Amino acid sequence: MKRGGSDEAKRRAGEAAADAVDDGQVVGLGTGSTAAHAIRALGRTVDSGLDVEGIATSYQSRELAREVGIPLTTLDDATPDVAIDGADQVADGDLIKGGGAAHAREKLVDAAADRFLVVADESKLADRLSAPVPVEVLPDAREPVAASIRDLGGDPELRAAERKDGPVVTDNGNLVLDCDFEAIDDPAGLATDLSALPGVLEHGLFVGLADAIYVGSDEDATVREQ
Secondary structure: OOOOOOHHHHHHHHHHHHOOOOOOOEEEEOOOHHHHHHHHHHHHHHHOOOOOEEEEOOHHHHHHHHHHOOOEOOOOOOOOOEEEEEOOEEEOOEEEOOOOOOHHHHHHHHHHOOEEEEEEEHHHEOOOOOOOEEEEEOHHHHHHHHHHHHHOOOEEEEOEOOOOOOEOOOOOOOEEEEEEOOOOOOHHHHHHHHHOOOOEEEEOEEOOOOOEEEEEOOOOEEEEEO
């Protein structure tokens, strides 16, 4: 997988997906740098009169939506017409997400939406999924889940926080294991196996959920319908 897509490519992907949102819709607001461009673009259209509501997938996306003036609602009160979210890796329409440790809430919103639009720069595209799969686990389940992941052929590593001692703690109060399975030949099968493990809240394999992939480059953005 190529690394380090430019901010311009991310901006083009995010803004192209934001342009697909219609007046009166409820929009799932993803997490991450590319989704943030979509949120900012939606904020500008709201300022120009577009009537939309957002459902945030994380503290980060909620605060950004408030900053740019997007009214917010929840899954308890509305169903998203469309969700816009980024990805850490994309292959044949399947995704690995969770670099921001928000994949549990992202999957809830993305799966609930009538259409799920993925925004990514070209560096996120791959022939096969091979990035480590984030797995959110209950704190007490860390070691049992890690042992089960090893049995599935993965190499789990507890995600450490960058600016404090100790591990990353999700918005849900849980831990994240980044699990390296190398090249993943059967994403759907692995997704099923991970979901079945006691103590796993959610994992970062998003299989069969994407309706369109918006791929940004420094020059433009293209749309790949799934």
